[in-house]
Amino acid sequence: MAGPASDARTVHSLLEEAARAWPEQPALYEAAGSRQWKSITWRQYKTAVEEIAVGLRSIGVRAGEIVAIDSETRLEFYLADLGIMSCGAIAAALYTSYPYTEHVKTLAALEPPVVFVENPKVLAALESAAETPIRTRWVLLTGEADGALTLEQLRAIGREAMSADPGLPAAVLGSVEPGDPAILYLTSGATGDPKMGLVSHAAIVANVDMGPKVTPLGPGDCSIAFLPSAHITQRVAMEILPLRVGMAVYFSEGLARLPQELKSVRPTFLVAPPRVWERMYSNIRGEIRKRGPLAQRVFYVALGLGAEVARRRQEGRDVPAWMLRLLRSADRLVFQKIRERLGGRLRMAVSGAAPLGKDLADFYAAIGMPIHEGYGLTEGGIVALNPMDRVKSGSIGKPLPGIEMRLAADGELIFRGPTLFSGYYRAPEATAAILRDGWLHTGDIAEFDADGYVYITGRKKEVLVASNGKKIYPAAVEGLFKMEPLINQVLLVGDRQPYVAALLTLNLAVAEDLKGMDPWRGKPAAEVVAAGPVVEEVKRIVKRVNRQLAPFEQIRRYHVLDRDFSIEAGELTPTMKVRRARVVENHRKIVSDLFLGREGSDGLG
Structure with a gap:
């Protein structure tokens, strides 16, 4: 479906175009139990979004204000997200993998008049994490709680307002300009403190208008969404691009169920990290x-x-x-x-x-x-x-x-190009x-x-410069370990040092399946990673990788940790990128000892 010029449209324009082109075709699917799915059509999608947009205006949300969403990726997230953008407000999705104390800090910085939350449990967690009451209006995407609107109640407010004033929808939707900000992204902060980036309707529309030129996707295609909705890949490729091409989206109930869901849905398009x-x-x-x-x-x-x-x-x-x-x-x-x-x-x-x-x-x-x-x-x-x-x-x-x-x-x-953001928030x-x-x-x-x-x-920011002036790019070396099932994570260290060293984490299930590991099955992680068969296999892997590297890039010493890098320890972003500085800080003594010869295994021996 060819669309009008990008600079004349908003995100809601994309939904209007989809509802006009494929009104009764399924747009979104959610699980209904026993491998069954229930769907809403593009027409129903548009109706729900417009009811939410008018409902938000009716409860006092003004154009240009930030409205937050604290929810996993689900059908109701899509409705709320587009409803926020369609009323001229700015949608800010929080990374659900962060502790609730971080959510509260973000909400305090944004001061949103309305916050959509996934369910009463999330609402209770936010209120519990806050030292002082959060001054906002809560809307629950699912469930009910005292003092909060439900999504259906918000939609009902919108319907009543539209019934009382038939011209209101056009006035609300028509007030949004392509140059207005649509989304406030919270960056994951892999190389520093997280920042918040504003992106306009025009930039988003220009981006998804590139989709039909480089992909074969259309209304006969379908995909399954499971990435965090706060991330740009999920938001653009799995939420807004489908509006442009008419592709149906199914919502996963979680990574544990994804393998079976893939066999059930049989997607034609899949985006994964x-x-x-x-x-x-x-x-x-x-x-x-x-x-x-x-x-x-x-x-x-x-x-x-x-x-x-x-x-x-x-x-x-x-x-x-x-x-x-x-x-x-x-x-x-x-x-x-x-x-x-x-x-x-x-x-x-x-x-x-x-x-x-x-x-x-x-x-x-x-x-x-x-x-x-x-x-x-x-x-x-x-x-x-x-x-x-x-x-x-x-x-x-x-x-x-x-x-x-x-x-x-x-x-x-x-x-x-036309997809650039407008700038960081404040x-x-x-x-x-x-x-x-x-x-x-x-x-x-x-x-x-x-x-x-x-x-x-x-x-x-991640280049290691050895003491002899040679430059080592960690990502290139670390990528060589990705074909090794035993290795989960790798982080190179060695800036301004005479050689390169590494911190490794292991896949414990693979480790326990190694030959000779029967005595260590079910043992604590610290015992599994120190077991003889595991030590020897890691040594073989490091040697295998070193053979592919120039001498100055080779890993001379390494240490196997007994746990993975984690979000809880501040070592991973919500999109699972490694925060290198935090990993080094958390394991400072081990890293120091790697270069003093007091710690780790010999990578060349």
């Missing part, structure tokens, strides 16, 4: 290890064939007919069964929110499910994606239509530091190849 793709790969590797020698040989021969075909396609070379015939047999015997885990209908798999390892991308390309890695920032929207016809592993793809990218003198990736100096002369400075070090594909090689 690297951690999901890594877990799936680890599970496949674990299952193959349990098979007999013949089954293992068949799998690895098929994988080698698939990898060669994928490599030729990525390089733009012809694939011989005999090789394609063999691949069809391998696909039928091996790869098709793997793809059926995701429903068997997937047309486009996308990885975003964090870098995807090249080896991992190569694996999925080999099994006939190329992952289209993309790239985006809170401050700039989704701005790059691997094309449908030629994915290049290890690359974030090419700039989307209308986005201009180049490298600064120091190799930093900068870009400009932080003009921070805005000026990242947005200069119309160019957004990403903080990522990048390279372009001859075909215009972009490769991120590291973060400016």
Whole structure:
């Protein structure tokens, strides 16, 4: 469906267009028990959003005010979010994985006149975490509680106001201008304190208008949403892009149920962070290890064939007919069964929110499910994606239509285009530091190849400079561990030090499955990671990685922690990015001892 010019539309315009084009087609699905789903149509979606928009105006919300949402991703979130934007207010979603004390601090800073909360339990937790009463009006997306409106009550207020004044909806919806702010994103704060970025309707519409030019998505497609709604990838790709292309969205009930939901929904489009793709790969590797020698040989021969075909396609070379015939047999015997885990209908798999390892991308390309890695920032929207016809592993793809990218003198990736944010909330100096002369400075070090594909090689703030002046980009080294099922997380240290060291965390389930681990099954994590078979396997893995590195990049010493990095300890952002400085601070003595020779294992021995 072709749309009018981006600069003439708001986010609500997208919903109007969808309801006009596909009024009775299902738009959103929520679980109804026993693998059943209930849906609402695009017409019902539009009606609900407009009732909420008018309801918000009726209870005193003014254009330009911030309205917060504290909820997991669910159907009611979508209704509230678009209702807020449609009335001219600014939607601010909180990261639900943060402690409630952090939620309270954010609400105190924003002073929203209305806060949508998921259920009475969340409301009670917020009120309990606050030292003084939070001065706002609460709206519950589900359930009931004293002193709070329900979502249905808010909709009823909107309906009554519309009945009393038939011209009110047009007045409310028509008062919103494309240049008005629509969303206030709370950045995850991977490299510093979280900031809040304002994004206009025009920037959002311009971003999703790029979708039909680079994806095959349409009203016959469907996807399943499970990412945090506070994150730009979920908000743009899974909430607002479907308005533009008419794609139906199902809502997952949680990561534990996702594997079965994928088989039930059979999505044609799936967006997931690297951690999901890594877990799936680890599970496949674990299952193959349990098979007999013949089954293992068949799998690895098929994988080698698939990898060669994928490599030729990525390089733009012809694939011989005999090789394609063999691949069809391998696909039928091996790869098709793997793809059926995701429903068997997937047309486009996308990885975003964090870098995807090249080896991992190569694996999925080999099994006939190329992952289209993309790239985006809170401050700039989704701005790059691997094309449908030629994915290049290890690359974030090419700039989307209308986005201009180049490298600064120091190799930093900068870009400009219609998707740029308006600035940080009440932080003009921070805005000026990242947005200069119309160019957004990403903080990522990048390279372009001859075909215009972009490769991120590291973060400016994360570069380790060895005592001999050599530069090491941690992300490149850490990415080599992503193909190792035993390794959960890796963090390189060694800035201004004579060598590189690392902190590692392990997948305990994989560790307990190693040969010789029977005596340690069910033991505390500290005992499992120190068990002889685990120690030897980690040593082999580090040696294997070191063989792929230049001498100055190699890990000389390492320490295996007995717990993962966590959000609770401040070491991960809500999108699971590692806060490097906090990890080092939390493990300061271990890191110090790694360079004094008092701690850790020898990575070269």
